[in-house]
Amino acid sequence: MIKTRLKEIITSVLNLKYKDIPDFLLNTPPGSIKCDFATNLPLAASKNLKVPAQKLAKEFAEELKKIPQIRDITVVGGFINFCVSDEFLYETISGIYCAGEKIYENPSNKVKRILIEFVSSNPTGPLHIGHARCAAIGDSLSHLHTALGFSVEKEYYVNDSGNQVEILKNSVEARINELKNIPSQFPENEYKGAYIYDIAREIIKRGETDIKKFAVDYIMDGTVRDLDSFRVVVDRYFYESSLKENTDKLLEEFAANAKSYESDGALWFGNKNQSEDEKDRVLRKRTGEYTYFATDIAYHKDKFARGYDELLNVWGADHHGYVGRIKAAARALGYDAEKLKIILYQLVSLKRGGKKVAMSTRSGEFVTLKEVVDEVGADAARFFLLMRAPDSPVEFDLEVAKKQTSENPVYYVQYAHARISSVFAEAKKRGVELKEEINWAILTEFAEKDLLKLIASFGDVLLLCRKDLSTHHITVFLIEAAKKMHNFYEKCRVINDDASMSNSRLALIKIAQKTIKLGLDILGVSAPERM
RNA sequence: GCGCCGUUAGCUCAACUGGAUAGAGCGUUUGCCUACGAAGCAAAAGGUUACAGGUUCAAGUCCUGUACGGCGCACCA
Numbered sequence: 001m002i003k004t005r006l007k008e009i010i011t012s013v014l015n016l017k018y019k020d021i022p023d024f025l026l027n028t029p030p031g032s033i034k035c036d037f038a039t040n041l042p043l044a045a046s047k048n049l050k051v052p053a054q055k056l057a058k059e060f061a062e063e064l065k066k067i068p069q070i071r072d073i074t075v076v077g078g079f080i081n082f083c084v085s086d087e088f089l090y091e092t093i094s095g096i097y098c099a100g101e102k103i104y105e106n107p108s109n110k111v112k113r114i115l116i117e118f119v120s121s122n123p124t125g126p127l128h129i130g131h132a133r134c135a136a137i138g139d140s141l142s143h144l145h146t147a148l149g150f151s152v153e154k155e156y157y158v159n160d161s162g163n164q165v166e167i168l169k170n171s172v173e174a175r176i177n178e179l180k181n182i183p184s185q186f187p188e189n190e191y192k193g194a195y196i197y198d199i200a201r202e203i204i205k206r207g208e209t210d211i212k213k214f215a216v217d218y219i220m221d222g223t224v225r226d227l228d229s230f231r232v233v234v235d236r237y238f239y240e241s242s243l244k245e246n247t248d249k250l251l252e253e254f255a256a257n258a259k260s261y262e263s264d265g266a267l268w269f270g271n272k273n274q275s276e277d278e279k280d281r282v283l284r285k286r287t288g289e290y291t292y293f294a295t296d297i298a299y300h301k302d303k304f305a306r307g308y309d310e311l312l313n314v315w316g317a318d319h320h321g322y323v324g325r326i327k328a329a330a331r332a333l334g335y336d337a338e339k340l341k342i343i344l345y346q347l348v349s350l351k352r353g354g355k356k357v358a359m360s361t362r363s364g365e366f367v368t369l370k371e372v373v374d375e376v377g378a379d380a381a382r383f384f385l386l387m388r389a390p391d392s393p394v395e396f397d398l399e400v401a402k403k404q405t406s407e408n409p410v411y412y413v414q415y416a417h418a419r420i421s422s423v424f425a426e427a428k429k430r431g432v433e434l435k436e437e438i439n440w441a442i443l444t445e446f447a448e449k450d451l452l453k454l455i456a457s458f459g460d461v462l463l464l465c466r467k468d469l470s471t472h473h474i475t476v477f478l479i480e481a482a483k484k485m486h487n488f489y490e491k492c493r494v495i496n497d498d499a500s501m502s503n504s505r506l507a508l509i510k511i512a513q514k515t516i517k518l519g520l521d522i523l524g525v526s527a528p529e530r531m
Numbered sequence: 532g533c534g535c536c537g538u539u540a541g542c543u544c545a546a547c548u549g550g551a552u553a554g555a556g557c558g559u560u561u562g563c564c565u566a567c568g569a570a571g572c573a574a575a576a577g578g579u580u581a582c583a584g585g586u587u588c589a590a591g592u593c594c595u596g597u598a599c600g601g602c603g604c605a606c607c608a
Contacts, residue, residue, distance in 0.1 A: 023548065030552050040550050043588080053588075078588075079551065122608060164608050240608095266606055278534085278604090285606040292608045320535050321603045346536065347602075387556095388544065391536060393601065395543070400557095409556055415570050426567045464547060476545060479555065483572095490563095490572045531570065 001104075001459030002084065002092050006037065006069065013067055014041075014060065020048040035072060035081040036453060043078040053078035089449065090440035092456045097438065097511045104459050104518075105149030113151045115303055116142050118314035119227070119234075120157040123219045124168045125193055127226050127369040129348045129396060130316060135369070136385040136524065137345055138314040139232045140471040143522040148466055153308075156234045157299060160216045161241045162292055167191065168219075169212040175200035176211075193366075195219075226370045230378050231524045238299070246298040247290050251283060259332045269293070269325075271332060277324040297329040304335045312469070317344045343469050345390035353399040367398065376401040379525045383410035386523050387475045389468070409479050413516065414528055416482035420513040421529040423494050427506060432495055438507040439500060447488040448508060454484050455515050462522075471522060478519045485512050 003026050014021045022044045029038035042057035049056060057075045064073050064080065069088035074081045096103055118138025121131050138154065145152045159165070170187035175196050177184040190196075199218050208214045220237070227234065251267065254260040260283060261270050267284035271277055283294040303311050315322070323344070327337040350357045350367055357367060372381050375398055384401065387409070388394050401408070427433070443449065454477075461477045494505040517527040 025548070025550070027547070027550085031554095032552065038551080040548095040589095043550070044548085046588090076551075124608095159608060162608060264606085268606095282606045287606075289606085291606065296608090316602090317536060318602055323535090344536080349601080392544075393537070397543090400543090411570060412556080415568085419568060419571080423567050430567090460547095467547080472545080473547085476555075483555085486571055487573090489567080493567070495567050531568090 001463075002089075002453070002456035003037070003460040004463060005092070006084070009067055009069055010039075010041070010064065014063055017063060018045070018049060021045060022048055029079075029081055033076075033081055035074070036083045038079050038081045040079060042080060046078070084453070086441065086444075086449075089452055089456065090443075093440055093452050093511065094438065096456065096515075097507065101518075102149070104147050104462055107149065109145075109149035110151070112309040113153070113307065114145050114310045114312060115153050115155055115306070115308045116145075116312045116314065117155045117157055117303075119223075119232075120159070121223070122159045122164045123216045123223065124164050124191055125219065125366075126195060126222055128366040129350050129369065129372055132230065132369040132372055132381060133345055133348050133385045133394060134314050134316065135227060135230055135232045136382045137343065137390060137471070138312075140382075140386055140474075140523050141312065141314070141343070141469065143524065144462065144465050144471055144474075147518065147522055148462060154233075154235045155303075156237050158216075158220065158237055158239045159292070160239050161295075162289075165212060165216060168215050171196050172199050172203065172211055172215050176203060179204060195222075226368070226373075229373050230369060230382070240295055240299070243295050243298045243302070246302060247295050250298045250301060251290075251294065254283070254332070257332075269297075269329065269332070271325070271328045277328045281325055293325065293329075296326065297333070300326060300330055300340070301333055301335075304330065304333070304339075309339065311340045312343060313340065314343045314345065317346045320344050341469065343390055346393040348385070348394045348396050351395060351397040351399075354397065372396075372398070379414070380408050380410050382523055383413075383475060383525050384408070386471055389470050389472050409475070410525060411531070413478045413482045413520065414526070415531060416485040417513055417516050417520070417527045418529060418531045419489065420485070420509045420516075423489075423509060424506070427495050427502075430495060432499075432502055432506070434506045434510065435503050439504050440507070442501060442504050443508060445488075445492055447484070447491040448505075451481075451484045451488050451508065451512060454481055455511055458515050458519070474519050474522055478516060478523075481512065481516055481519070485509070485516070 007024070007026055011021055021041075024039055024041040024044045026037050026039050029035060042053045042060055045051075045060075046053040046056050051059075054075075054077060057078050057080055061073050061075050061080055064070060064082065069085055070082045071085045072081075072083040116138050119127070119131050119134050121127055127135070142152045142154050167187060167189055168191055171190040171192075174184055174186045174190060179197075179200055199215050202208070202218065203211060203214055206214075224234075224237075251260065254269065259270060261268055265286040266282050268280045269283050270280050281293050282291050283297075284290055300311070323342050326342075327340060330337040330340055352367075376384075380401060384396065385394060424434075440452075443452065458477065461473050465471050465473050488508075492505060494509060495502050520527045
């Protein structure tokens with residue numbers, strides 16, 4: 001959190017003399033400039049203060065000299081560069097070191113409740129690689145928010161009514177007949193995967209009569225199992241079928257508030273001229289059935305009514321056209337649509353040896369989440385799927401992922417963690433123990449301070465993830481942290497003849513390990529002691 | 532036709548609110564195991580950020596247009 005703290009300090013100092021200090025950047029300068037941070041503050045403020053940036057830079061630099069936490073202030077054009085003072089670095093690190101697991105929790109987040117809804121796949125077949133990305137994103141976001149101190153719940157919406165499950169039922173029925181040699185017609189658009197046969201066989205074996213319910217339960221059992229193998233535990237499975245009465249009430253409410261109208265024998269959500277959705281949508285079909293949309297509004301109404309401060313939905317980008325209408329519906333219900341945040345992730349294009357794998361649940365042609373976990377492991381799969389920003393499409397080549405397993409970045413990061421464990425094992429063997437009192441100030445080597453500075457920035461990375469609602473920044477951080485850790489390890493011997501130095505370095509790798517582990521925990525990737 | 536997302540090194544991707552000489556990993560090349568794990572380290576090569584305009588002190592980032600790719604545009608879910 002070093003960056004966040006510095007920004008606060010700088011802002012408060014400058015506010016004593018200037019008004020309207022705008023928000024500004026604090027980032028690492030280009031490699032040729034030897035300092036820790038650079039800021040564009042003079043450039044950013046020159047407009048407000050109506051003073052040329054270069055002049056302002058010199059003035060600001062004078063003020064910044066009063067801040068004990070920074071040193072070596074230089075002005076280059078409209079930029080100000082500076083280093084953090086050793087005292088400030090060591091003090092920051094010491095604070096992180098002494099704090100417990102909850103170091104990054106913000107007390108003010110404690111009262112905020114967030115509901116993350118993700119995967120929510122139709123229960124018509126096993127989860128596939130696309131759902132894996134959704135699961136990884138939603139799950140890691142939940143960990144992120146927990147780490148920041150929010151109260152988080154994870155929910156999965158089960159679409160267990162409507163056409164899709166009807167087709168599922170018909171598909172299973174057809175297979176039962178086939179297995180029993182009863183002549184019958186195969187439904188149009190039927191699901192063709194091998195699992196349909198499995199369900200049919202089970203039903204015959206058990207003599208089940210409620211085919212739809214059994215099929216849905218069977219598939220959901222598999223879903224829970226698959227998610228479990230992917231280390232995703234959902235707090236609540238919310239069944240669409242439980243919303244019937246809520247939807248009845250919702251439509252009455254809409255009708256009473258003139259939010260809906262009848263036309264062509266159907267009931268429409270009249271919203272066209274009032275919001276972000278470009279046309280009116282059907283709520284109740286001519287057949288009398290509710291549309292998915294109607295029930296989904298009821299679902300979101302239920303979620304809003306439960307009083308969360310924020311609703312995060314993780315959706316595949318193929319649903320982007322749906323965002324406007326659900327937000328419009330939330331608004332129509334009188335809720336703050338800003339509280340509903342939709343994270344759209346681009347779909348995963350799956351390849352096998354460079355060849356694109358066609359995927360379609362209906363044709364039964366897909367690579368399941370389970371297969372991916374079995375082939376490349378949950379760690380590699382999760383890390384790989386989380387390395388990209390949600391907006392970025394992911395190309396997942398199973399052959400490459402399998403073949404290059406040992407070169408996958410996840411192993412690089414895990415190795416740094418395991419390596420630290422092994423140093424501690426060695427220390428123990430030699431009777432060297434980490435003492436409570438740490439003298440950070442003797443860690444003056446470049447590799448040592450470089451690693452310390454990065455560790456001190458982990459909190460900033462978490463805040464960035466929160467802002468972007470993406471944990472991919474953590475993967476970038478972890479790779480960098482592992483690199484700096486390995487670099488330190490090569491340059492500085494941890495256990496050496498100098499007891500005081502050994503102790504400080506043990507503390508350094510301890511805090512590095514804790515930070516790497518926390519990052520991996522958020523991603524849902526294991527942090528092994530040995531590999 | 533309209534809309535959303537993308538196009539950055541040979542490959543896969545980063546790049547915070549527009550900031551300085553655009554960064555990682557893989558692959559390629561060259562060094563490094565008689566001290567805590569070589570699943571490692573150090574170094575090198577590799578770029579007109581798809582293209583063309585515009586905005587400004589400053590553009591990969593914002594605006595307009597074009598090309599290419601993915602996805603939407605249901606009384607499906």
